[in-house]
Amino acid sequence: MAVLTQTQIDSILADLAHHTDTTEHITEMGVSIYKTLFAAHPEYISYFSKLQGLTKDNVGQSEGIRYYGRTLGEELIRLLKAASNPSVLEERIVQGAKDHKARPVTKDQFTGAAPIFIKFFQGLLKKQEDKDAIEKFLLHVMQAIAAKM
16 A cells, blocks of 8 residues: 555655755755754764764764765655555665664664654645655654664
């Protein structure tokens, strides 16, 4: 069963268009997500090889966070675009779990970040139905990735 309908996906993507229309905007969105995550959990900074030795106070100025921000933003868009196609979404989830298995993050830490991601996107989205849909999507994806880690 699909997590979201194509209509829901299209609406969210339209609402996020000015955050996802260029690689630079995608990177900025991802960096903002990580800054929000690291403000709540500064201990997570050390889990990223390109962020070693940084703190929540200086991580935002690093080149490493730009790399991670771009990859996060791009992957979230791929996941969202796949949310109406269960088999394609499952492939992305399996890959996400594989990518995170090699990192020192626990399943609880991974799923514990869901409220931070949800709050971030609900702050960007304008329509309530998009806010509700992104919450459903993020909870599903993050729980599914964690279950396969």
